[in-house]
Amino acid sequence: MELTGKTAVVTGAAVRLGRAIALELAAAGCDVVVHYGSHAEEADAVVRRICDDTGRRAVAVHADLRDPVRGAATLFAAVRERFGRADVLVNNAAIYEPGDFGTITEDHWDRHLGLNLKAPFFLAQRFAEQFEGDGGSLVNILCRRATRPTAEDLPYTAAKAGLLALTKGLALRLAPAIRVNGVAPGEMLPPAGRGETPEEWESRVRAAVPLDRVGGADPVAGAVRYLCEAEYVTGEVLHVTGGDHL
Numbered sequence: 601m602e603l604t605g606k607t608a609v610v611t612g613a614a615v616r617l618g619r620a621i622a623l624e625l626a627a628a629g630c631d632v633v634v635h636y637g638s639h640a641e642e643a644d645a646v647v648r649r650i651c652d653d654t655g656r657r658a659v660a661v662h663a664d665l666r667d668p669v670r671g672a673a674t675l676f677a678a679v680r681e682r683f684g685r686a687d688v689l690v691n692n693a694a695i696y697e698p699g700d701f702g703t704i705t706e707d708h709w710d711r712h713l714g715l716n717l718k719a720p721f722f723l724a725q726r727f728a729e730q731f732e733g734d735g736g737s738l739v740n741i742l743c744r745r746a747t748r749p750t751a752e753d754l755p756y757t758a759a760k761a762g763l764l765a766l767t768k769g770l771a772l773r774l775a776p777a778i779r780v781n782g783v784a785p786g787e788m789l790p791p792a793g794r795g796e797t798p799e800e801w802e803s804r805v806r807a808a809v810p811l812d813r814v815g816g817a818d819p820v821a822g823a824v825r826y827l828c829e830a831e832y833v834t835g836e837v838l839h840v841t842g843g844d845h846l
């Protein structure tokens with residue numbers, strides 16, 4: 601799929617992986633809806649960067665995805681108003697809250713299922729209803745834990761495994777109009793609040809990665825772009841882990 605002149609919606613696009621994905625799709629020629637939850641200034645900075653560096657159009661849109669149905673409706677109402685229609689949706693926004701098995705609460709479960717699984721579904725629903733012909737691309741950002749669970753963080757892992765099932769089911773449900781794929785990153789960036797220095801994080805991650813280096817955000821953004829452009833690929837999951845999922 602040629603991305604020049606298309607419109608892409610990237611959720612959680614103000615910071616970290618989502619920011620890199622938004623910049624990559626703009627570099628490929630897309631106008632971009634930079635969705636954010638709390639990082640309004642950072643979202644505005646991404647918009648300015650896209651407009652200055654690529655000349656593409658970009659707009660920051662706030663929607664709280666803790667309320668998945670209303671959040672998805674708010675975001676796509678803004679898409680309709682500003683661009684008419686979106687051709688690409690990247691479900692990147694998510695939460696990751698570590699929790700000890702013995703003390704995980706029902707609220708913890710509900711937060712992870714709501715933001716990491718239900719929100720991508722309702723965003724896909726709003727995205728799909730815009731299509732009459734073909735040419736859409738939906739990419740869900742998963743996690744290596746979706747296909748290779750660890751003993752930790754089970755609500756997060758289960759939500760991402762659910763998103764993997766949703767990716768394949770939506771690929772069937774939305775064909776031929778929309779291709780649906782997933783990117784499953786390894787540990788690309790240090791998570792906030794884990795009590796490790798960046799150096800400690802890097803040496804721990806490198807020790808587990810066959811390619812012996814950390815990835816950063818750009819390989820994930822490149823994988824999203826590839827899947828958006830790959831016209832005969834749907835229902836696929838691309839691991840971007842340096843081999844850490846093997």
Ligand SMILES: NC(=O)c1ccc[n+]([C@@H]2O[C@H](COP(=O)([O-])OP(=O)(O)OC[C@H]3O[C@@H](n4cnc5c(N)ncnc54)[C@H](OP(=O)(O)O)[C@@H]3O)[C@@H](O)[C@H]2O)c1
Nearest residue numbers: 612616617636637638639664665666693694743787788789
């Ligand atoms: N980083 C990694 O190494 C890694 C590894 C595996 C998988 N992943 C996956 O890759 C994606 C991005 O990861 P990341 O580390 O860049 O994530 P992150 O720093 O945790 O950012 C997540 C994004 O989700 C948005 N978000 C959170 N709560 C929201 C809410 N209530 N309403 C609307 N938006 C909300 C945030 O927007 P605001 O900041 O504007 O609130 C933020 O931009 C996630 O799906 C994650 O699970 C990441």
